[in-house]
Amino acid sequence: MNLDLRIPMGLMFTLVGLILSVYGWATRGSLLYLRADNLDVNLYWGLVLLVFGSGMFLLGRRGERRAREEMLRKPPQAEAQGGRRRGH
Amino acid sequence: MFGHTQLTAIDWLIMLLYFVFVLGIGFALKRYMKTSKDFFQAGRALPAWICGLAFMSANLGAQEVIGMGASGAKYGIATSHFYWIGAIPAMIFVGIFMMPFYYGSKARSVPEFLLLRFDEKTRALNACSFAVMTVFSSGISMYAMALLIQTLHIFDGLFLTLGLPLGWIFHFSMLLSAIIVLGYIFLGGLTSAIYNEVLQFALIIAGFLPLVLIGLHNVGGLSGLRAALPTAYMHSWRGMEHASTNPLGVDAFGLAMGLGFVLSFGYWCTDFLVIQTAMATDTQENARRVPLIAAIPKMFFPFLVILPGLLAIAATTPHNVTTETVVNGTIVRETRVVSKAEAEGHGLVPAKMDPLTGKIVLDASGKPELDYDLAIPSMLLHYLPSGLLGLGLTALLASFMSGMAGNVTAFNTVWTYDLYQSYIRKGASDQHYLKMGRWATVGGILLSMATAYAASNFNNIMDTLQLVFSLVNAPLFATFLLGMFWKRTTGNGAFAGLIAGTAAAMAHHGLTLPIEAHPGLHGGWIAVLHHYPSDMAQNFWTAIWAFSTNFIVAIVVSLFGKPKPESELVGLVHSLTPRAKATEHIWWKRPEALAVALLVTVVVLNLIFR
Structure with missing residues (x-):
């Protein structure tokens, strides 16, 4: 079994989303957002990325769990015959 | 040209996080790189959706993001021809008709396919010209990235704090991108490049979509954009009956035959840079799906990379402004001083500066020439606040590295299989070729750096690449x-x-x-x-x-x-x-059904923006 891409990708976007939304919440309504038409863009976009990232992460974990269960069910020669699959 | 880009700790943190994950993926994949097949072909075990996004992302180099934004600002929505005419039909063709031969022949690279179909000399010719082209493309990406970092003064604050000369920024930027790309490919081979290309793809959407939304909000939506631009900017087919009646200077035949057929099919159907991602998937049917999956986001990418160019032209040209705001009973005055290049530009596209004299470049009629390549970067700096600015700049850097990485993996495969194994050392062990692949990555990066220093004569990146593609x-x-x-x-x-x-x-x-x-x-x-x-x-x-x-x-x-x-x-x-028997029995899940849906959608898009 190999690395499921959704896990690191989900983790990265969750962290970026978290950073942006916390920073956005702390700075909401400030002069910082004059250039962005006074929209609290860090907060809104941070939340979007947080949802996207955690969704990807959860899907990756579920996929990895399923792949592990599938491998346990399969006879050992299937792996030797090139039945390897990565990333989901 | 621009004032210092004020990056805060949040921006640096986001950038750093990205670099950590990119290299982390390489480290995590290192233990799976046991054979040369794992390293060069990703073990032919990746799922179609990952390869599909990487197929598209491998093309997301400097030419795509900066070049398409520049063309959007210069020519308007007509730039979408590079997608709807110049990419989608070719991607469908390679998926439906050509992939069975690439994948089914078991060739490990495109030059090796030429060996199987024709002979040794045809393979050698293609392998040599391709190797040169990948190094050239990678070098251009590297050069463009370093130049952009220098122009936007991204590292100036850091260098001033550390007491280092600002003249080193260009070389530092080249070295930084080289080390990161080298690091993750050296460790994880093609799998690492493909994984990072998908990550970069997601990051480009995450960084650019808010820019488009804020830009659209600022000009009053699509109707506001239409009202702010000349009519020709919003039509892709108007005036195409003759070269003199449209901004591209090309007639419909030249466009359809030159771009829509020869250049586009020449690139998407034969360039190992993109083909390698499709050949990394697990079955032939999935290999056919890869370019089709890639065509879905590709079709809508004009809204992410061309639209910012249009928004940059439509925006108000900046000038020195002092704003007064009352914060907790105190009047706060903020003055934004714009540079001469910005003030002499059009919208948010600055005027071009002569790097030697520091003066604005004038055209034949005495008007300032515009530096269209800076359309997207100046949009990022103008609209995005700290936080999103870090994300946007990271997306920009990711796009450059994505373009470099695809070229470097294509180079190391063609060098090792088609040149080294075929002409220099035949019959060595698999471990030897695996090691050679890793060192070819180092060689490819060094050659790219050399090319980057030599490639500084061209100004418009896209024209340069089009010239190389048209010759090779x-x-x-x-x-x-x-x-x-x-x-x-x-x-x-x-x-x-x-x-x-x-x-x-x-x-x-x-x-x-x-x-x-x-x-x-x-x-x-x-x-x-x-x-x-x-x-x-x-x-x-x-x-x-x-x-x-x-x-x-x-x-x-x-x-x-x-x-x-x-x-x-x-x-x-x-x-x-x-003909291979279809393994998918539900008709709408077959590659052919997806191809028809893509063709219909692309026709509809052309009709909407005609």
Whole structure:
């Protein structure tokens, strides 16, 4: 079994989303957002990325769990015959 | 040109996080790199959706993000021809018709396919020209990235704090991108490059989508954008009946034949840079799906990379402004001082500065020339606050690295399999070739750096790449088309066709010149027999000449030679290969159904923006 891409990708976007939304919440309504038409863009976009990232992460974990269960069910020669699959 | 880019700790944190994950993926994949197949072909075990996004992302280099934004600002929505005419049909063709031969032949690279179908010399010619082209493309990405970092003064604050000379920023930027790309490819090979390309793809959407939304909000939505721009900017097909009546300076035939057929099919159907991602998937049917999956986001990418160019032109040209705000009972005055280049520009596209004299470059009529390549970067700096700015700049850097990485993995595979294993050291152990692949990655990066220093003569990145593609790729598609669909084509025919096609491309470039260009790198270096209305028209016609010459010469030479026995061409030529049985029984899940849906959508998009 190999690395499921959704896990690191989900983790990265969750962290970026978290950073942006916390920073956005702390700075909401400030002069910082004059250039962005006074929209609290860090907060809104941070939340979007947080949802996207955690969704990807959860899907990756579920996929990895399923792949592990599938491998346990399969006879050992299937792996030797090139039945390897990565990333989901 | 721009003032110091004020990056805060949040921006640096986001950038750092990205670099940590990119290298982390490389480290996590290192333990799976046991054989050369794992390293060069990702073990042929990746799922279609990952390869599909990487197929698209491998093309997301400097030319895509900066170049398409620049063209959007210069030509308007007509730039979408590079997607809807110049990419989608070719992506469908390679998925439906060509992938069964690439994947089914078990060739490990595109040059190796040429060896199986034709002969050794055709493979050698293609492998050498391809290796040079990948290094050149990667070098251009690297150069463009370093130049952009320098122009936007991204690292100035950091260098001033550390007491380092600002003149080192260019070299530091090159070195940084080289180390990161080298790091993750050296560790995880093609799998790492593909994984990071998908990550970069997601990051580009995450970084650019808020920019488009804020920009649209600022100009009053699509209707506001339409009202702020000349009518021609919002139509892709208006005035295309003649080269002189549209901003591209190309007529419909030149566009459809040059871009829509020769250049686009030459790139998407034969360039190992993208083909390698499709060949990394687990089954032939999935390999056919890969370009089709890639075509879905590709179709909508104009809204992410061209639209910012239009928004940059439509925005109000900045000037010194002092804003007064009352914060907790205190009047806060903030003055935004704009540079001369910004003030002399149009919208958010700054005027071009002469790097030597520091003066604004004027055109023949005495007006300031615009630096369209800075359309997207200046949008990022103008609209995005700290936080999102870090994300946007990271997305920009990711796009450059994505373009570099694809080229470097293609280079290390072609070097190791098609040059080293074939001509320098045959019959060595698999571990030896795995090691060679890793060192070829180092060599590829070093050559890219050398190219980057040499590539600083061109200003418009996209024109440069189009020129390289037209000289190297355009004749190539005729070779594949004949090779896959005409069993009579011989190795000698293919080889002679390729040589003649490239010679025709060079001759055409040397004998023609775009209006207002000087003989030299832009053409006319033999003699000027014909003037084209634009660089783009010259590039398209160079490609048409190269393709046609290759096609005719290959047919004529093949007719005088003896073709390979039919038994050796099974799996390589369409008419001699039994059709693979569809493993997918639900009709709408088959690649053909997806291809039809894509064609219909692309026609609808062309009709909407006609």
